[in-house]
Amino acid sequence: MTAIATGLDRDALAALVARDVPAGSVVNLGIGLPTKVSNHLDPATGVMLHTENGMLGMGPEAHGDEVDPDLINAGKVPVTELPGASYFHHADSFAMMRGGHLDICVLGAYQVSATGDLANWHTGRPEDIPAVGGAMDLALGAKQTFVMMSLFSRDGAAKIVPSCTYPLTGVACVSRVYTDLGVFLIDEEGVVVRELFGLDFAQVCDLVEVPLIDGTHH
Amino acid sequence: MTAIATGLDRDALAALVARDVPAGSVVNLGIGLPTKVSNHLDPATGVMLHTENGMLGMGPEAHGDEVDPDLINAGKVPVTELPGASYFHHADSFAMMRGGHLDICVLGAYQVSATGDLANWHTGRPEDIPAVGGAMDLALGAKQTFVMMSLFSRDGAAKIVPSCTYPLTGVACVSRVYTDLGVFLIDEEGVVVRELFGLDFAQVCDLVEVPLIDGTHH
Amino acid sequence: MAQVFQTPAEAVAGIADGATVMIGGFGSAGQPVELIEALIEGGASELTVVNNNAGNGDRGLAALIREGRVRRIVCSFPRQSDSWCFDEKYRAGEIELELVAQGNLAERIRAAGAGIGAFFTPTGYGTPLAEGKEVREIDGRHYVLEYPIRADFALVSADVADELGNLVYRKTARNFGPIMAAAATTTVVQVRRIVAVGGLDPEHIVTPCLYVNRVVRVEARTPALAGERQ
Amino acid sequence: MAQVFQTPAEAVAGIADGATVMIGGFGSAGQPVELIEALIEGGASELTVVNNNAGNGDRGLAALIREGRVRRIVCSFPRQSDSWCFDEKYRAGEIELELVAQGNLAERIRAAGAGIGAFFTPTGYGTPLAEGKEVREIDGRHYVLEYPIRADFALVSADVADELGNLVYRKTARNFGPIMAAAATTTVVQVRRIVAVGGLDPEHIVTPCLYVNRVVRVEARTPALAGERQ
Numbered sequence: 001m002t003a004i005a006t007g008l009d010r011d012a013l014a015a016l017v018a019r020d021v022p023a024g025s026v027v028n029l030g031i032g033l034p035t036k037v038s039n040h041l042d043p044a045t046g047v048m049l050h051t052e053n054g055m056l057g058m059g060p061e062a063h064g065d066e067v068d069p070d071l072i073n074a075g076k077v078p079v080t081e082l083p084g085a086s087y088f089h090h091a092d093s094f095a096m097m098r099g100g101h102l103d104i105c106v107l108g109a110y111q112v113s114a115t116g117d118l119a120n121w122h123t124g125r126p127e128d129i130p131a132v133g134g135a136m137d138l139a140l141g142a143k144q145t146f147v148m149m150s151l152f153s154r155d156g157a158a159k160i161v162p163s164c165t166y167p168l169t170g171v172a173c174v175s176r177v178y179t180d181l182g183v184f185l186i187d188e189e190g191v192v193v194r195e196l197f198g199l200d201f202a203q204v205c206d207l208v209e210v211p212l213i214d215g216t217h218h
Numbered sequence: 219m220t221a222i223a224t225g226l227d228r229d230a231l232a233a234l235v236a237r238d239v240p241a242g243s244v245v246n247l248g249i250g251l252p253t254k255v256s257n258h259l260d261p262a263t264g265v266m267l268h269t270e271n272g273m274l275g276m277g278p279e280a281h282g283d284e285v286d287p288d289l290i291n292a293g294k295v296p297v298t299e300l301p302g303a304s305y306f307h308h309a310d311s312f313a314m315m316r317g318g319h320l321d322i323c324v325l326g327a328y329q330v331s332a333t334g335d336l337a338n339w340h341t342g343r344p345e346d347i348p349a350v351g352g353a354m355d356l357a358l359g360a361k362q363t364f365v366m367m368s369l370f371s372r373d374g375a376a377k378i379v380p381s382c383t384y385p386l387t388g389v390a391c392v393s394r395v396y397t398d399l400g401v402f403l404i405d406e407e408g409v410v411v412r413e414l415f416g417l418d419f420a421q422v423c424d425l426v427e428v429p430l431i432d433g434t435h436h
Numbered sequence: 437m438a439q440v441f442q443t444p445a446e447a448v449a450g451i452a453d454g455a456t457v458m459i460g461g462f463g464s465a466g467q468p469v470e471l472i473e474a475l476i477e478g479g480a481s482e483l484t485v486v487n488n489n490a491g492n493g494d495r496g497l498a499a500l501i502r503e504g505r506v507r508r509i510v511c512s513f514p515r516q517s518d519s520w521c522f523d524e525k526y527r528a529g530e531i532e533l534e535l536v537a538q539g540n541l542a543e544r545i546r547a548a549g550a551g552i553g554a555f556f557t558p559t560g561y562g563t564p565l566a567e568g569k570e571v572r573e574i575d576g577r578h579y580v581l582e583y584p585i586r587a588d589f590a591l592v593s594a595d596v597a598d599e600l601g602n603l604v605y606r607k608t609a610r611n612f613g614p615i616m617a618a619a620a621t622t623t624v625v626q627v628r629r630i631v632a633v634g635g636l637d638p639e640h641i642v643t644p645c646l647y648v649n650r651v652v653r654v655e656a657r658t659p660a661l662a663g664e665r666q
Numbered sequence: 667m668a669q670v671f672q673t674p675a676e677a678v679a680g681i682a683d684g685a686t687v688m689i690g691g692f693g694s695a696g697q698p699v700e701l702i703e704a705l706i707e708g709g710a711s712e713l714t715v716v717n718n719n720a721g722n723g724d725r726g727l728a729a730l731i732r733e734g735r736v737r738r739i740v741c742s743f744p745r746q747s748d749s750w751c752f753d754e755k756y757r758a759g760e761i762e763l764e765l766v767a768q769g770n771l772a773e774r775i776r777a778a779g780a781g782i783g784a785f786f787t788p789t790g791y792g793t794p795l796a797e798g799k800e801v802r803e804i805d806g807r808h809y810v811l812e813y814p815i816r817a818d819f820a821l822v823s824a825d826v827a828d829e830l831g832n833l834v835y836r837k838t839a840r841n842f843g844p845i846m847a848a849a850a851t852t853t854v855v856q857v858r859r860i861v862a863v864g865g866l867d868p869e870h871i872v873t874p875c876l877y878v879n880r881v882v883r884v885e886a887r888t889p890a891l892a893g894e895r896q
Contacts, residue, residue, distance in 0.1 A: 048645075050646075051838070054838050056646060069695060070695055070836045071837040072838055076694070076722075083633045087835075089845055090692075091844075093772070095546075095550035098550055098551030101647065128745075129756055130745070130763075131742070135767075136789045136793060137770075141769075167793065171808070244876045264667065287609075288466070294465075305605075305868055315539060315781075317780045335562075340564075347515040347527075348515070349514050349515035349535070352537070354539070354560050355538060553804040558781060558783065574813070583804070605869075606869070607869075
């Protein structure tokens, strides 16, 4: 299914997420795919980016003379500082997450369950070295956790699943899943399909093992 | 016994405590009598004063034009700032106490028990309004807790007791008691009399209900 | 991020009867007197107030208590030489007191802002303030389990804000401001000065703007207030 | 209060085999490379190291691991594109890993410095990292009980110290420095500049000097280090 030509590419997906971030929100973008969302945020909306390593008001990636070894993001890439930024230590930075002070975080995922469980930090394979970083804190700390991922893995398995088979990052923490083929909202009623790209509701119900609610006509 | 003419007066007692504060110590002086210790600390020894309301490096009381409503001590008296001072919020200030980062605190007391229990915050009388402030945190947080008090209450009862009858501030937290009539060290062996003012060891043993060890000849 | 208001009355709008309100300050230092006065004018009653003290003299928190708006106060040090407004209500049985050791008060407020569900503190162990609470020995030391204190509103006084709500404080007036700002659903801050975004050094900001909802500038404190301090 | 030393070697003297050493930094930002190099030269082994990562490239913590001095590492994010020194030791079974979610790592270090015996955190609940740990539901939310992480030594990099040991940091190099400084018996800090007492604004000090035991000035980082960052 990942080969469907009309699915969104990574930049279009990032633009879609960026459009759904309300003006003035405080947002943390996880490393990898979610980082791309920043390219599509309109500075005029006043969205502020938080980075786990102790900064609110992070600007774009630094280049050339801007590069400062003391100013990096969670992915350890040199970044810049915007007016209104502030710095704080790690305990304060994670208190912001855990205390529910971030409006949105956007994370990548291996799997998301029908009840919003997230698996994104460890394959569970014995030969892989586990590394969790701030993923567990972000997943459950932000007011809303958005996931960005392809709907299907390379071997064709749906990544929205009845129950995660990968080791969990957090329980019942994901509220939205943005994929190349559709956007899924997870709430108390279940998994609602908000919109689809390149396939219809009946097709997605066939491909995903989770009961879906059709929200595409709202 | 409090009428013994040769007992130390309050200033002499404060000077005695000040002499026992090692150079470079971080010290918190409780409100009331302990505040007087600061008058006897030699600035050359580099002792730094901590005040619970968010400051390290507190200077003497402010007078005249120095008075700044934003700069007060724990007793809400205007004070001054010494070079090398720093400010911090209340959670950080009490983390310094609880985490064992103060070398010495000096507190007043109603009673101290033979095992170092402290009672200094509440008479327990129903008509009195209780107020604890930072006393419980200070008593158990500092590396050493010194008490300054008269050895006898106004009604003649010894204030070093087998077991406190007043409500406790902290358990087994006092290591030294400085009184007008003598200095008492509380350690695992018991209560050692370090020195006496105006009465001898036999006399103090008669007057205090706690077994005492004679340390006056060391 | 904060919205800037023109008057204290607008800044405290929406505080309902029965609300829990944290009020910054240690004695008068850092006490948001003008916000409290606006709260009194606003008429809210049956409040639970969290503050280190229970009012000094006749202004600010003392006046809120005198007016009978406070049903319950959570504090460490109510009894002071100038706490006559509280003393009268307390002796008349018209105000409920939850006495909390000052460090536990600060840490419980911090825990609320930091998403900690409960914590074991050594402070208060073996004292009347730990009665009925869960205790545990950990590595040979005795601890009491304490829970977070949250609020609907925090009223805080800071020195300077930028237009986003980033805050810096001044000297010992900082006290409870930073932790209360993080522990309330809505944080209202009075400042002496508001500067443009970028006007505060990012290294020096004490309260980042994500903790601040409303900011209002008030005139510098009147000398009268300092005079009232004991 | 701190003593000022002339060389990193003197500053790290006394770190014994088997010691627990916290090392500041997030990746290379704030990593006290010169102190770690002095630790390597000092010869201590069988160390337990607490750091967010497990070394980057070939310098600093990576070199300490490569030299076989680290028996056990407590960190949140060991696996990185440039963590080859750690990866090799780990796959060879020559280093023990305690993996801790980053916020729990920070809060456990903070708890050690703040005298908290244990705390209930929501982070990690229901995941493999909470296996075997005490859990509790409080007000409808699930928590895991976590304990403090203490150390014999903390090695920290700051920007400027005064002669008492008061510290300020620079940008995101602040990260773990302030909380590690408070959690160790002996805190050793390398700085780019030392100023006289009174040379730092009391409002801007991030780590008060009572947390700092030893300070040493090192030359500003070499550009090579920045070049090694991935």
